[in-house]
Amino acid sequence: MQRKNTFDTYKDAPARGPYDEMPMLELGIDPQVHLSRNAIAQPFFLVCEGDTMIVQMAGEARIEFRQSPVKFFDAELGDFVYVPGGTPHRIVPKSPSIHLRYKAMLPGLEGVAWYANGSDRELGRVVWNCAEELPQEGYFRACRAFNDDPKLRGGLPQIDLAPYRWAALADEIRQAEAGEIERAKRRNLPPFKTDTRAKRDLAIKPPPADRVPLKTNCFTHARSAPAALSPLFPYFAPGCIVPGSVMTGTQGGLRGYFVHRNTVHEVNLGMGTDGAYPVPGVVRVGPLQHPVGEKPGQAAMPRGAGLIIITQRQAPPEEPQSESTIFFCEKCDNELLRRDYSAVEFPGALEGPADEEMIGLPTISQSAASANAFNEEEAARTCQKCGHVNPPFPDASWGWEEYRRRTQIASKVKRSLMAAAAAASS
Amino acid sequence: MTDAKFIPAATVASVPEGDVIGVEVGGRKIALFKLDGMIYALEGYCTHGHAELAGGYVEGDRIQCPMHGGMFEIRTGKAVGDPCTVDLPVLPVRIEGDQVLVGLPGEGG
Numbered sequence: 367m368q369r370k371n372t373f374d375t376y377k378d379a380p381a382r383g384p385y386d387e388m389p390m391l392e393l394g395i396d397p398q399v400h401l402s403r404n405a406i407a408q409p410f411f412l413v414c415e416g417d418t419m420i421v422q423m424a425g426e427a428r429i430e431f432r433q434s435p436v437k438f439f440d441a442e443l444g445d446f447v448y449v450p451g452g453t454p455h456r457i458v459p460k461s462p463s464i465h466l467r468y469k470a471m472l473p474g475l476e477g478v479a480w481y482a483n484g485s486d487r488e489l490g491r492v493v494w495n496c497a498e499e500l501p502q503e504g505y506f507r508a509c510r511a512f513n514d515d516p517k518l519r520g521g522l523p524q525i526d527l528a529p530y531r532w533a534a535l536a537d538e539i540r541q542a543e544a545g546e547i548e549r550a551k552r553r554n555l556p557p558f559k560t561d562t563r564a565k566r567d568l569a570i571k572p573p574p575a576d577r578v579p580l581k582t583n584c585f586t587h588a589r590s591a592p593a594a595l596s597p598l599f600p601y602f603a604p605g606c607i608v609p610g611s612v613m614t615g616t617q618g619g620l621r622g623y624f625v626h627r628n629t630v631h632e633v634n635l636g637m638g639t640d641g642a643y644p645v646p647g648v649v650r651v652g653p654l655q656h657p658v659g660e661k662p663g664q665a666a667m668p669r670g671a672g673l674i675i676i677t678q679r680q681a682p683p684e685e686p687q688s689e690s691t692i693f694f695c696e697k698c699d700n701e702l703l704r705r706d707y708s709a710v711e712f713p714g715a716l717e718g719p720a721d722e723e724m725i726g727l728p729t730i731s732q733s734a735a736s737a738n739a740f741n742e743e744e745a746a747r748t749c750q751k752c753g754h755v756n757p758p759f760p761d762a763s764w765g766w767e768e769y770r771r772r773t774q775i776a777s778k779v780k781r782s783l784m785a786a787a788a789a790a791s792s
Numbered sequence: 793m794t795d796a797k798f799i800p801a802a803t804v805a806s807v808p809e810g811d812v813i814g815v816e817v818g819g820r821k822i823a824l825f826k827l828d829g830m831i832y833a834l835e836g837y838c839t840h841g842h843a844e845l846a847g848g849y850v851e852g853d854r855i856q857c858p859m860h861g862g863m864f865e866i867r868t869g870k871a872v873g874d875p876c877t878v879d880l881p882v883l884p885v886r887i888e889g890d891q892v893l894v895g896l897p898g899e900g901g
Contacts, residue, residue, distance in 0.1 A: 370849055371858055552808035553846075625842045643875075652859045657841025664840055664878060694842070 369542050371395065375423050375635075375647035379403045379464045384529050385457075387467060387501055389539060393546040394558045395631050395651050396471035397607055397679040405462040409509060409525040410478035411454035413491070415570050417577070418469040419607045419677070420447045421635070423647060425463030429579075431455045432481050432488070433572065436579040444584045444637060446609055446675070448599045450577040452570050454479050454488075466649075468607050468633070468677055472561040475570050476501050478508045482520060489520035493568040497561035500539055502532035577601055584637050588613045588673050592772060593730050593765030594620060595676060600723040602710075606680045610727060615640070615671025621760045623659040624736075627690035629709070632656075633677045641670020655690075662696040680710075689729060691736035695749040696756050703746045705736040713770075718777030726773045734766035796884055796895030803890050807831055812855060814846025818896050821846075822883065825866045827853055832866050833885050833894045839871065839878035 369392040378401060382388055385408055387400040404427070411432055420429060422441040429447050430438045432454040439447055440460075449455050457465060477493030492508035499507075506527075513524040547558065582598040588611040595610035602608060614620055633651050636644030681687040687709040693702045707713065712725050713735040740746050741758040748755050761767060801817045807826040814836055815822050821836025823845040834855070836844055843859035850856075854863045854872065863873025869880035884895035 371847075372861065549811070552811055553813050554806060623841075650859075650861070653844055653847045656843050656859055657838075661841045664875075692842075 367538060367542055369393070369546065371652075372648065372650040373399075373401070374645070375401065375464060375466060375649065377647075379424070383531060385409075385505065386531075386535055388535060390649065391633075391651060393543050394471070394550075395633070397468045397631070397633060397677065398471045399633060399635075399649055400467040400469065402465050402467070403462070404457055404459050404465055406529060407458040408456040409530075410480060410505070410512075411456045413454045413477045413479055413493070413570050414449070414451055414469060414473060415475040416451045416470045416473055416605055417601070417607050418449045418451075418467055419609065420449065420457070421445070421466040421468075421675075422447075423464040423466055425459060425461040427457050427459040427461075427463045427465070429455055429457055431579055432479070433486050434579060439579065439581040441581065442583075446582050446584055446598050448580045448582075448601065448607070450573040450579065450601075451605075452573040453579060454481070455579070466635070468609075468679075470605070470679060472497070472559065473501070474561065474563070475566070475568060476504060477568070477570055478505060480512065480518070480520070480522060483522075489522070490515075490518040493570060495561075495566070495568065497563075500536045502536045502539070505530070506532040506536075577603075584609075584611060584673065584675055587611055591765075593769035595727060595730050595733075596765075596769065597727045598675070602680060602722045602725065602727060604680050604683050607677060608680060608727060609675050609677040610730075612674045612676055613672070614674075620659060621763050623657065623661050623694070623696075624759065625655060625690075625692040625694065626658050627655040627692065628678070629654065629685070629687050629689070630678045630681055635675045635677070637673040637675055639670050639672035641672065643670075644672050644674050689732065691733060693740050693747075693756075693759065695752060695754055697754040698749060698752040700749050700751040702749060702756065703740050705739055707732045707735070712773065716774060716777050718779075718781040724773070724777045724780060726769065730766050731770040731773055733764070734761065734770040737761035737764075737766060796897050798884075798886050798893040798895045800891050801833070801894040802892045804831065804887060804892055805890065807892065811850050812846050812848065814844055815894075817894050820896065822894055823855065824892060824894075825850065825855070827866060831885050831887065831892050833883040833892075834864065834866065834869055835881045835883065838862060838864075838876065839880055840876045845880075 373390045382401050382403045384404050386402045389398045390401050422445045426442050428438050434453050473496045479491040480489045494504040509525045512518050591611050594612045598609045636646050636648045638646045689709045690706045692704045713732050737759045799817050801815045807824045809826045812825050823834045823836050825832045838857040847858040848856045853866050856863050862876030864880050869882040871879050886893040
């Protein structure tokens with residue numbers, strides 16, 4: 367299998383099996399997206415060191431949690447389930463299901479665990495370092511150990527390994543990655559990042575205290591989302607997976623054109639359309655610097671109303687995360703204005719508690735600030751090359767300023783409520 | 793193209809057969825290809841939007857844009873896959889020794 371920056375969930379799913387967790391995107395893309403076609407209960411609880419996100423792309427399933435304040439979610443088509451790192455969880459399909467899982471390209475530690483029936487009492491756990499052992503190799507080794515050790519099973523039956531083909535998958539993944547490394551060398555690209563963290567104890571920390579499993583349906587979310595890229599979950603800390611919804615076909619469509627630069631990848635997932643684009647189930651990852659909207663002078667994309675979920679993974683603290691908005695002359699394509707900004711800071715003063723959840727997704731508020739900078743001064747819109755005065759960017763259709771305004775109000779009123787609550791409880 | 797100025801862009805050996813690399817020549821992004829031993833140069837950005845083609849995939853004699861999957865013929869620059877409808881400019885190439893020189897229009901010389 368040659369992995370690229372795109373795949374079609376529904377075309378590729380028939381070739382996948384239960385808990386394949388096949389990484390579908392080429393090496394270097396972060397977050398990576400994994401595909402499985404699941405009709406039987408996962409034979410273990412999976413524990414990932416980093417946060418992951420599961421998307422129900424077909425069928426219905428229950429996602430069970432252990433050692434967590436959330437016991438389970440029932441997932442249906444379009445449900446996105448956020449699983450904080452360290453949370454044991456397993457998928458129990460109610461009907462044949464297709465699942466996507468987003469996780470870090472370098473996932474660190476992973477493990478599987480088993481629990482006494484219906485309880486949080488852990489019977490045993492096998493953990494590995496993904497820098498040394500692929501998850502599929504870990505599953506296979508752990509399940510064989512489970513079958514061989516009655517003490518580890520704690521009275522649970524042995525696992526029938528016939529439905530799983532993890533050993534063959536591991537070979538397929540290693541072969542694909544070797545090809546991608548070779549191709550990158552041919553193209554004089556820098557080497558892919560590897561996990562350089564020192565060898566650690568194979569102990570996965572419990573979930574962070576401020577993060578619990580959450581479920582959001584992308585369709586109900588998008589119908590009330592105020593802005594393009596409105597996040598599905600309130601988690602924005604380093605390492606968090608941040609999906610945002612972009613609905614097209616509203617208010618005459620998302621008009622205007624600009625180029626966006628990001629230091630982290632943006633994974634686009636088509637969640638349906640009444641036209642030709644976005645293709646349902648297609649995952650695509652554009653370049654870090656990429657066009658957004660319809661470039662003037664081009665035939666419009668054959669799109670109708672549609673929903674795309676764009677997901678990025680927040681960079682770790684040691685890797686500064688930044689973005690740029692770049693506007694071009696509609697007549698001669700000359701660059702007019704480039705605004706660089708921090709991807710983790712709100713533009714300008716923000717009243718109220720400085721917690722990550724209230725800041726929201728800074729990208730949206732920063733995009734509002736970029737549009738303002740472009741629109742406020744005619745000089746910024748006047749091309750130095752051809753003299754054309756470009757029209758203001760139609761930012762209202764994107765909802766950025768509204769999101770920024772709502773973020774400011776939410777922060778402000780939260781502070782007033784905190785003050786009132788503190789006065790009442792003192 | 794008589795008014796093109798030919799500028800060194802890469803070594804012949806650095807352009808992989810059946811694949812693409814991105815280079816910057818005279819401040820412009822250029823995509824260089826090698827098909828059956830012949831080097832071709834196209835403008836570096838997709839005509840549909842500012843996506844760098846060197847991040848895309850060579851499929852036979854076509855380059856697929858990494859953004860929306862639009863396709864162009866490498867030898868002619870012709871747009872042959874949705875959503876791309878505007879052809880890519882093909883830039884002239886000269887080989888001098890082990891150097892690939894790309895002709896930039898309007899650069900004179």
